[in-house]
Amino acid sequence: MRIKVLKDGPYEVTGNVPLREMKIGANEAGESTRWVDGKTFKTEETYHLCRCGKSKNKPFCDGSHTHGFDGTETADNMSxxxxxxxxxxxxxxxxxxxxxxxxxxxxxxxxxxxxxxxxxxxxxxxxxxxxxxxxxxxxxxxxxxxxEPKLPREIAVVEDEPEGKHGPLWVRGGIEIEAEDGTVYEVRNRVTLCRCGGSGNKPFCDAMHMEDGK
Ligand code: FES
Structure with a gap:
């Protein structure tokens, strides 16, 4: 299983990685208290997930990044x-x-x-x-x-319903993420990848999706 960051383009996911939705569940006070299972997506052995935030077919890429998306990776590769x-x-x-x-x-x-x-x-x-x-x-x-929590190897599309925001891609269970230049980021049990296009720490989420308009 592997996720490859494509230059100014989507994430290319290979190896039959399961894809599902996970929603943030909140109590009456609005505090995040549980993860709620959402739908599962039908996928092929290889598929492409939107990274620019502009796709009309989210979470999948529809080619919108070709109209102009600077997807330069800015995250360091420290452990x-x-x-x-x-x-x-x-x-x-x-x-x-x-x-x-x-x-x-x-x-x-x-x-x-x-x-x-x-x-x-x-x-x-x-x-x-x-x-x-x-x-x-x-x-x-x-x-x-x-x-660490026991997590299946899969990607979860996070939906932040309490805040009305589309969240990041939650990469669970330790899946390799390869940068555009071929280097591999530290493999971790839990990481979140930006899918709004606005992160200053690409390819990882830095919560910019919480800003208005994302
Ligand atoms: S999804 Fe882009 S910063 Fe969180």
């Missing part, structure tokens, strides 16, 4: 271990790479994850909130081991 800040809590740590934030808001649902790590009684909650983070910005570390 998460090298870029994440580590916060020390009570018997656990929290790794945080803010630049990856996709603003899915699970990290604040039942209180700030950064605060929850300071109380051992909140450990399960802190782990759950960090594991619900689609972009892999947050990771709880316990006894020197990163705690």
């Amino acid at each position: 998460y271990d090298d870029t994440a800040v580590v916060y020390c809590g009570d018997g656990m740590e929290l790794m945080d790479d803010e630049g990856l934030c996709a603003v899915a808001r699970f990290c604040d649902a039942a209180g700030s994850t950064w605060r929850l790590i300071n109380g051992a009684e909140n450990e399960a909650l802190a782990i759950r909130q960090a594991c619900d983070c689609p972009s892999g910005r947050l990771t709880v570390v316990k006894d020197g081991k990163k705690i």
Whole structure:
């Protein structure tokens, strides 16, 4: 399974990667509390996903990028271990790479994850909130081991219904992402790819889709 970033074009997905929709579910207060399964998309062995945000056939590419899309990749290719800040809590740590934030808001649902790590009684909650983070910005570390959710190898198209926004592509379960120049980004269990075309950290989402007009 592989995702290839095409120059100023879409993501080329090969290897029969399942494609589905995942919606952010919120409580009455508007806090993100659960992921809700959406539809599944029928796909072929190879398919192309929109990266410029202009396709009329989202999440698939319809060629709209040919009317002018600068898809230059601006993300560095450093490892998460090298870029994440580590916060020390009570018997656990929290790794945080803010630049990856996709603003899915699970990290604040039942209180700030950064605060929850300071109380051992909140450990399960802190782990759950960090594991619900689609972009892999947050990771709880316990006894020197990163705690990761078990995720199938697939791509989920994120729909942020509480905010009325189309979210990023959530690449789950560790799928290789190859840059236009052939280098491969660090393979991680959770990452989010920009599909609005506006990220300043391409190919990754940096929450620009939350801006009006995206
Ligand atoms: S989809 Fe999040 S910045 Fe483009």
